[in-house]
Amino acid sequence: MTQLYNKVALIGLGLIAGSMALAMRRAGLAGEIVGHARSAETRATALDIGLVDAVFETAAEAVEGADLVVLCVPVGVMGTVAQEIAPHLAQGATVSDVGSVKKAIIDAVQPHMPDHVHFIPAHPLAGTEHSGPRAGFADLFQNRWCLFTPLPETDRASIERLQKLWSAMGANVEEMDAAHHDLVLAVTSHTPHLIAYTMVGVADDLQRVANKEVIDFSAAGFRDFTRIAASDPTMWRDVFLNNKEATLEILGRFTEELFDLQRAIRRGDGEQLFDHFTRTRAIRRSIIDAGQDTAAPDFGRGPKEGD
Amino acid sequence: MTQLYNKVALIGLGLIAGSMALAMRRAGLAGEIVGHARSAETRATALDIGLVDAVFETAAEAVEGADLVVLCVPVGVMGTVAQEIAPHLAQGATVSDVGSVKKAIIDAVQPHMPDHVHFIPAHPLAGTEHSGPRAGFADLFQNRWCLFTPLPETDRASIERLQKLWSAMGANVEEMDAAHHDLVLAVTSHTPHLIAYTMVGVADDLQRVANKEVIDFSAAGFRDFTRIAASDPTMWRDVFLNNKEATLEILGRFTEELFDLQRAIRRGDGEQLFDHFTRTRAIRRSIIDAGQDTAAPDFGRGPKEGD
Numbered sequence: 362m363t364q365l366y367n368k369v370a371l372i373g374l375g376l377i378a379g380s381m382a383l384a385m386r387r388a389g390l391a392g393e394i395v396g397h398a399r400s401a402e403t404r405a406t407a408l409d410i411g412l413v414d415a416v417f418e419t420a421a422e423a424v425e426g427a428d429l430v431v432l433c434v435p436v437g438v439m440g441t442v443a444q445e446i447a448p449h450l451a452q453g454a455t456v457s458d459v460g461s462v463k464k465a466i467i468d469a470v471q472p473h474m475p476d477h478v479h480f481i482p483a484h485p486l487a488g489t490e491h492s493g494p495r496a497g498f499a500d501l502f503q504n505r506w507c508l509f510t511p512l513p514e515t516d517r518a519s520i521e522r523l524q525k526l527w528s529a530m531g532a533n534v535e536e537m538d539a540a541h542h543d544l545v546l547a548v549t550s551h552t553p554h555l556i557a558y559t560m561v562g563v564a565d566d567l568q569r570v571a572n573k574e575v576i577d578f579s580a581a582g583f584r585d586f587t588r589i590a591a592s593d594p595t596m597w598r599d600v601f602l603n604n605k606e607a608t609l610e611i612l613g614r615f616t617e618e619l620f621d622l623q624r625a626i627r628r629g630d631g632e633q634l635f636d637h638f639t640r641t642r643a644i645r646r647s648i649i650d651a652g653q654d655t656a657a658p659d660f661g662r663g664p665k666e667g668d
Numbered sequence: 669m670t671q672l673y674n675k676v677a678l679i680g681l682g683l684i685a686g687s688m689a690l691a692m693r694r695a696g697l698a699g700e701i702v703g704h705a706r707s708a709e710t711r712a713t714a715l716d717i718g719l720v721d722a723v724f725e726t727a728a729e730a731v732e733g734a735d736l737v738v739l740c741v742p743v744g745v746m747g748t749v750a751q752e753i754a755p756h757l758a759q760g761a762t763v764s765d766v767g768s769v770k771k772a773i774i775d776a777v778q779p780h781m782p783d784h785v786h787f788i789p790a791h792p793l794a795g796t797e798h799s800g801p802r803a804g805f806a807d808l809f810q811n812r813w814c815l816f817t818p819l820p821e822t823d824r825a826s827i828e829r830l831q832k833l834w835s836a837m838g839a840n841v842e843e844m845d846a847a848h849h850d851l852v853l854a855v856t857s858h859t860p861h862l863i864a865y866t867m868v869g870v871a872d873d874l875q876r877v878a879n880k881e882v883i884d885f886s887a888a889g890f891r892d893f894t895r896i897a898a899s900d901p902t903m904w905r906d907v908f909l910n911n912k913e914a915t916l917e918i919l920g921r922f923t924e925e926l927f928d929l930q931r932a933i934r935r936g937d938g939e940q941l942f943d944h945f946t947r948t949r950a951i952r953r954s955i956i957d958a959g960q961d962t963a964a965p966d967f968g969r970g971p972k973e974g975d
Contacts, residue, residue, distance in 0.1 A: 487887065490965065490966070496965065498965075508885075535884075544876060544877060545885055548870070548871050548874060548877050549871070549886055550890065552867065552870075553867055556863055558945055559922060559925045563918065563925050564856070566925075570851060570852050570855050572954075575855060579961070580794065580813070581768075581793045581853060582856065582864075587948070587952040587955055588966075590952065591949045591953075592945075594942050594945035597941070598941040598942045598945060602938055605934070609933060612926070614870045614874070615867060615870050616926070618873075623916065623919055626915060627916060634909070635905045637869055638865055638904050641868040641872065641897040644882070644883070644894055645897065645898035648883050651886075654891045654894075
């Protein structure tokens, strides 16, 4: 594979940055990869396990001379980091990010960007419930989507070069408007996460059911919620604070539907329940056909974990 | 392994009955296994793939001479089936079931049971999103729980013999009161299923987000909901109609919590969100430690399905 950037600076060294580093290295996409993380321990780990060639105590130092800078920090600090690195960005550098919301990040980052750089917001739809530099793996983006929400005035050649990078890391690339991105993600990710966090909280609270029972008997459905509700708290706090409108809109729709099904249960309307459950079954098949999940029963999860 | 029953009759030949047949066969737990299903096609399949030694057009014929009869039909028809088989049950036979609710099944089945049989309600907490006789596999119950909700007057020796069968099929066995079972399952299974069914319905409905987008971008969280919402519609309709009170109670708690988090989003209360998300993370670790799920990121789901 051809090298696409001479020096890539990753700001933030968690699951996504770590996976990008490993994927770029494996495919020889970057001449040099450097990084910055606020925590000294994270920086040491990233060096130690060979994610990056060098680490820096400040983001400003890390971006010096980089032709690609990727902000891999929580959504809530994107603006501060952008402001800090702005005076140190190289002529013609591309600045991108991997944040889960796009409108708020554009509003926070764009005003700080000097004219001589290309700011290209992007969002890889990939991740696991684990976090930190050790959680990364080179295959994370394989056959996953990376959504680009470029501003209309941005240089096309720079956008295409960054899209080539994501394709070379295994992702499928698509462009859309930032507001539409935020609505789509409210449906496919943000609201499902809030619901899972809520249900796990309810179970944890319930005095009449022992915690041990919730844990032992979780295989009946609940454990899939706990996986989602084990995701990084800082990341998710920032997602909800920064995609407030779309999340609240979809939550409103969700509550409306829930009350409708709840009423069907109360009234004993079996037909309505059956019709609803039949309709939702079809969408699963489409997701498997689209290659976004496995058809193996129960995700192919082994029945004898730990044996 | 010692043979525990001479003749086992499985009424209903879906995922659970098929898995029981394969697990009993593998461990030599039953002399003969026969079955009944309403559909001629299901009966033919069950014979064809060797789940059972013989099939019968009626449940009444199937139970003749059986020392164990297991009702593996949807909750809503348990009573009718019990009534039909009652006059044909052998002296001293054990009659059990695998239904997901227990109070309603006891109410529906117990009145039909003659004095010369032992009715022992049970519920294996195992399953996948697939259904039908071909969906069964011998390992389904391995390290999963089978909850018994026996009536106080039931013969202990018969209960223990049936518990031996479940243990020999790989399950962990526990006894509890039927009402408590229904509450615990409302938390760990029934409410999570209703929530998943609801969210998938919302996504499917949403005019402003194309169906293709929901499917392509599902890997961001939503796809785990679609797996749950792909479960058998008849089974789940009956679960909600027959565990109405406990499900509505837990749904009430859920809605209360959801509104609280929704309000935190609206007010921008990051601290409340962060605290909640931190608390729910801990419960995941307990489930993995209890051997009820895998610690592999994303369930160890391969990144390149279909490649």
